[in-house]
Amino acid sequence: ETGVTQTPRHLVMGMTNKKSLKCEQHLGHNAMYWYKQSAKKPLELMFVYNFKEQTENNSVPSRFSPECPNSSHLFLHLHTLQPEDSALYLCASSQGSAGANVLTFGAGSRLTVL
Amino acid sequence: DQQVKQNSPSLSVQEGRISILNCDYTNSMFDYFLWYKKYPAEGPTFLISISSIKDKNEDGRFTVFLNKSAKHLSLHIVPSQPGDSAVYFCAASGGGAQKLVFGQGTRLTINP
Numbered sequence: 001e002t003g004v005t006q007t008p009r010h011l012v013m014g015m016t017n018k019k020s021l022k023c024e025q026h027l028g029h030n031a032m033y034w035y036k037q038s039a040k041k042p043l044e045l046m047f048v049y050n051f052k053e054q055t056e057n058n059s060v061p062s063r064f065s066p067e068c069p070n071s072s073h074l075f076l077h078l079h080t081l082q083p084e085d086s087a088l089y090l091c092a093s094s095q096g097s098a099g100a101n102v103l104t105f106g107a108g109s110r111l112t113v114l
Numbered sequence: 115d116q117q118v119k120q121n122s123p124s125l126s127v128q129e130g131r132i133s134i135l136n137c138d139y140t141n142s143m144f145d146y147f148l149w150y151k152k153y154p155a156e157g158p159t160f161l162i163s164i165s166s167i168k169d170k171n172e173d174g175r176f177t178v179f180l181n182k183s184a185k186h187l188s189l190h191i192v193p194s195q196p197g198d199s200a201v202y203f204c205a206a207s208g209g210g211a212q213k214l215v216f217g218q219g220t221r222l223t224i225n226p
Contacts, residue, residue, distance in 0.1 A: 004157070031212065040123075042116065043158075043203065043216040056213060090157055094212075100146040100165065101207050103214055105157030 002026055006091050006106035014114050015081060021109045023074040023091030031096035032074040033103060034066060037088040049074060050096055081113045117141045118206050120217035128225050133191040135202050135220050140185065143209030149178060149189045150203040152219070158203055162189070166208070194224045 004025045013019050025032065034046040048056035049068040063085075065077040074091055088110050092103040119138045127133045137147075145166040150158035164171040164178045164187070171178050177190045191198055204217040 006157075033213070035216075040218065042118070042218045045213045045215075048213055050212070092157075096212060100148060100163040101212055101214065102148065102160050102163065104160070105150075107155065107157045 004091055004093055004104050004106035006089075006109050008109060009107065010110045010112075012112045012114065013078065013081065015083070017081075018077070018079040020078065021076040021089055021091075021111075023076075023106055025072055025074075025091075025093035025104070027093055027104060029093035029095050029104070030071055031094045032068060032071070033092040033094070034074065034076055035090040035092060035105075037090060037108070039087075043090065046076075078111070081111075083113050086111055086113045115140070116217075117144075118204055118215050118217040120202075120204055120220050122220050123218070124221040124223070126223045126225060127194050129196060130193045133189075133194045133198065133222055133224070135189040135191075135204075135222065137187050137189075137204030137217055138185060139187075139206055141206070141209065141215075142185070144206040144215075145208035146206065147178070147180060147187050148205045148207075148214065149176075150205060150216075151198075152201045152203065161202075191222075194222075196224050196226060198222060199224045 032049045035043045047066045067075040088108045090108045091106045094103045148163040149161040152158040180187045201219045203219045205214040
């Protein structure tokens with residue numbers, strides 16, 4: 001596996017379910033990100049982790065709970081979601097160094113909340 | 115308040131001609147600007163970037179121009195090819211913040 005891998009690619013869940021999205025990067029990067037892409041909206045940053053520590057939470061509702069056990073893995077735990085949370089969830093990683101902070105994205109997890 | 119804006123949701127260009135994608139920003143603290151390309155069912159992939167101390171950066175068929183006084187940047191693709199059909203996102207970073215702020219995207223269609 002190379003780059004950034006996200007699983008599952010598609011997920012359908014009810015509002016009372018609990019599920020998790022997984023992200024793994026094979027690039028040796030120090031920073032990992034969760035972005036949300038809703039229809040006809042810009043990509044919205046959700047969380048940033050640097051060296052496993054959360055450094056940014058963009059006012060995300062508590063029904064989204066991130067976890068970063070190490071610099072290569074990132075999870076997004078989902079519980080009691082709403083239909084408006086249906087979106088494409090993109091994981092990314094970067095070196096986190098100075099200069100143009102080029103993010104490498106995974107293919108995304110398409111979430112549908114019924 | 116959207117700090118990065120792409121006002122054209124879509125653009126259609128004939129194969130072989132020049133494609134020009136535009137982006138405006140409001141935050142003067144941004145010091146790097148990036149363009150990403152996204153195909154359906156794939157994540158965005160990095161295309162080209164420019165530092166705020168430059169006004170042009172070129173990489174093969176792709177050139178990005180930055181006009182700081184107008185807070186405007188553009189991506190030129192020449193010649194356009196059918197494989198360039200995708201959604202293009204403009205993004206910016208700076209002011210000590212690590213995150214990228216994205217525009218809404220422009221869907222580019224290259225017609226044969």
